[in-house]
Amino acid sequence: MFQVHLTKLRGAVIGACTAVLVVGSGLTTLPAQAQAQAPSQQAATATAVMSSPAEQQVASFFQNYLDASNGHQIDGKSPAEIRREYLTSELDDALTVWGSEHQANPIFRRDEVIKSWSTTESDSTTAHTKIIITERWEDGTSQDVWYQVRLSDMVIDDLKDPTA
Numbered sequence: 001m002f003q004v005h006l007t008k009l010r011g012a013v014i015g016a017c018t019a020v021l022v023v024g025s026g027l028t029t030l031p032a033q034a035q036a037q038a039p040s041q042q043a044a045t046a047t048a049v050m051s052s053p054a055e056q057q058v059a060s061f062f063q064n065y066l067d068a069s070n071g072h073q074i075d076g077k078s079p080a081e082i083r084r085e086y087l088t089s090e091l092d093d094a095l096t097v098w099g100s101e102h103q104a105n106p107i108f109r110r111d112e113v114i115k116s117w118s119t120t121e122s123d124s125t126t127a128h129t130k131i132i133i134t135e136r137w138e139d140g141t142s143q144d145v146w147y148q149v150r151l152s153d154m155v156i157d158d159l160k161d162p163t164a
Contacts, residue, residue, distance in 0.1 A: 054129035054149040061086035
């Protein structure tokens with residue numbers, strides 16, 4: 001009888017541990033998330049490993065802006081609201097002008113759907129860090145966009161093309 005209780009106890013412990021691992025990892029909701037996931041959310045997986053708070057800030061901005069642009073922003077914020085949240089007002093104003101002059105989305109630098117994207121941390125000083133977002137497009141091309149993050153408050157205060 002002791003052996004039967006021990007076997008049942010062992011089974012219960014293993015079952016409980018498995019349940020905790022499955023629930024904790026989110027596997028119980030994986031099929032629903034996979035079906036409901038927007039293309040921009042799928043692209044975010046490439047940016048899962050960040051090396052610094054500045055890189056995380058730029059990735060967070062870019063993903064939130066992409067989601068808002070595609071109508072998938074969780075908090076219901078517009079792209080303009082996302083820009084005001086992460087960018088200096090001077091940069092936001094300059095990007096509005098850039099978008100008008102180039103007839104393109106000033107963040108994506110084109111008016112096309114991004115297939116995927118990734119971030120890379122570049123140069124740093126005591127005041128700023130440069131983060132490079134590589135955008136990959138449906139047509140197979142890619143482009144880099146340079147972001148500058150002010151380290152004192154983690155606000156993005158510059159965004160430009162590498163040749164600018």
